[in-house]
Amino acid sequence: MAARRCPRxxxxxxxxxxxxxxPLYGVIGTPYQFTGDGIQPLASSDAPLPYSHxxxxxxxxxxxxxxLREYKVVNMDDLVPLRTAARRFWAKDRTVERHPRASRLDHRAGMAST
Incomplete structure (x- = not known):
């Protein structure tokens, strides 16, 4: 849809x-430092900061x-539309298993349990 709507x-x-x-690599955002005046933002960049930093x-x-480590180039016309895929997914029998203590925990939190 974006390819049809976006002029660029x-x-x-x-x-x-x-x-x-x-896999997750890191984040983009604003670095901070502690100074004599308190916590101050530093100049940010668009370069990602790895989680190991x-x-x-x-x-x-x-x-x-x-x-992005492994990928396949695909033709957009060959992809199943999202609505069709979602409909197929939810049409299958989806039995949700609950933890044995789930209803007791839900009750303590004031939630309605099923």
């Missing part, structure tokens, strides 16, 4: 990818970043 995608072209392996404790994330 229509004029510049686009590629559809079906991602099969896309020591600065993550002083970082306010605004976007999640995933690393």
């Amino acid at each position: 995608l229509r004029s510049k072209g686009h590629v559809a990818l079906l991602a099969t392996r896309f 020591p600065q993550t404790n002083w970082f306010l994330a605004s976007q999640l970043v995933r690393e």
Whole structure:
């Protein structure tokens, strides 16, 4: 749908990818530091900060970043529309198993249990 509605995608072209392996990498946001005047924001950039970075404790994330490791280029016309896929998914018998203590925990929290 975006490829049909977005002028930039229509004029510049686009590629559809079906991602099969896309682990979490890090975040984009604003770094902070503790100074004599308290906690102060530092200059932010659009570069992602990996989760393994020591600065993550002083970082306010605004976007999640995933690393695209494995994918397949697909033709948009070959994909099943989302509504059709969702309808097929929910048409199957979906029996939800509840934890044995779930109704007791729901009752304590003031929730209606089924």
